[in-house]
Amino acid sequence: MLVTGCAGFLGFYITSFLARYATELGIERIVGTDTFLLARPAWLDELAKLPHVEIVAHDIAHDAIGDIPHARDVDLVLHMASIASPVFYRKHPVVTMEANVWGLRRLLDFYGEGGLRGLVFFSSSEIYGDPTPDAIPTPEGYRGLVSCTGPRACYDEAKRFGETMCWVYAQEYGLPVTAVRPFNNYGPGMRLDDRRAPADFAKAVVEGRDIVLLSDGTPTRTFCYVADAVAGYVKALVHGSYDAFNIGVERPEITMRQLADTYVAAGAEVFGYTGVVRFEAPDEAAYLTHNPQRRCPDISHAREMLGYDPRVEVDEGVGRFLRFLRETGARA
Template sequence: MKKKVLITGAAGFLGSHLCDRFIKEGYHVVAMDNFITGDKKNIEHLMGLEHFEFVAHDVTNFIELRGKLHYILHFASPASPIDYLKIPIQTLKVGALGTHNLLGLAKAKNARMLIASTSEVYGDPLVHPQSEDYYGNVNAIGPRGVYDEAKRFQESITMAYHRFHGIETRIARIFNTYGPRMRLNDGRVIPAFIGQALRGEDLTVFGDGSQTRSFCYVDDQIEGIYRLLLSNYSDPVNIGNPHEITIKEFAEEVIKLTGTKQKIVYKELPQDDPLQRQPDITLAKKILNWEPKISRAEGMKLTYNYFKSLSKEELYKSAHKDFKKHIKK
């Protein structure tokens, strides 16, 4: 009998890559998504496989699955600023009600559960780099608070179930991750820059570009998550790439990579946008024997080739309401 794993948010960026990994490792995968931000095409290649099944469901509603369940990976949540600012209530509900429902399922099935937390629990950090013992600097009532506080509550209720009910839980604090299957123009830096470059538009940098990010390629991220799930560690663990770069420098790298002639334009920095983001992965190295292996140069080539393979309709549809006139060019 194969071990069974439930992956929520399975049609999303990270969720779909997790489906691939667990199929490869010989698990029976139950994929769950309501497509509020996920895309069916991300898992179409798995449909029809004997040990892959898809369940269309909103995790904020009661969840019932038949039979034995060994693992749950909760990755259902809007994860980009454009999404969670557009659907703030749903973002809060999936972090609160969705996590509560899945923890109840984990308790009923005696399953181990890993939640996808985020570096956003640190807010606009006053400590640099950010280690797991830092409590964060979060504006609970700001526009980003719906995502930040949903994830902070998610961590709290997960630890409550772990301590009170003895549920085996794991918490991955995920830092900026990129790679194939990201959605163009979802508000995140890499698809925004590459999309603009491919459309011949100037690259938009918010603020003066001195704010920093640390980008982890998706294969490295999935490896870290997989190791954390199978570990014996229940407290939060940072999973990310500590190689830090300013947004301005990164925009210049994208222009060089794509061979385009666009310039960089600057716009006002959004409220509560973190000025620094760099994970301290000392704990992940110690507990998981994990650290990123794929360089940004290598990962960006793979990511750029993926976006370059998209049709003109896909390239323009998410960026322009009148996209049809663009694809005729």
């Protein structure tokens, strides 16, 4: 099995899960690749000590796929390589596009001759842009309201084009390619300097600082605990034919202020946290540009086709995340 982008948040959880249950899942070897542009987490070195796990530095957009160890033996691929945090993909827009477009194209070409049992492209809920009220919860068939220019376009449009490539290669060459669209996943593996809200709030709790909201707190999201999300991704990997699936939770849809309050309550229990929620203006002018007001998936398609059944409520998930940080010395 090949996991590109193994050093990221989802890469941590998925690679750890696959490594732990490799025997039960019938996985002989897991090869993880990453450029380590943002970081090389210490946990990767621990995973690499396992006899069935190999971690290598590789740029999926520029280096030959054949240079990856055991590339010819791979029959399952999780293409996760991409910067996903808005703060960082605005700093590295070209790199972000390349991983999602050229990196994906290289994988599709390399494995296009057959032999694959499944390839999952990690798309994004951002392909929907800022949905109209009648499109929430948002089904996979919604075409989206997305700008092709602006500070978020490098990510949003690269994901959209990546999905088009997946569909074309599935139609033309019969590749078993599936696209998944994550909706606000959070939990263990998310670095405290990730700069997305769940990580920012966790960092404030760990450091004993007030939680600072850089919006008015009214945008709403549903938040999917990473263990639930990974179950969906693994099910999508063995789906075996082209499709696209929303992977997230339908409820509760809460405001960012409510999420912050959830961290305050869980932080008090786990860390003895005494901070409060404050509002400040963002330092970065583009911070809220094209930021969706609402984000909530319709997951009925994934329920029906994959048996996807997320169960962790946000209160429980935030508590789990903070306990993980406490138990690991806040080294996420």
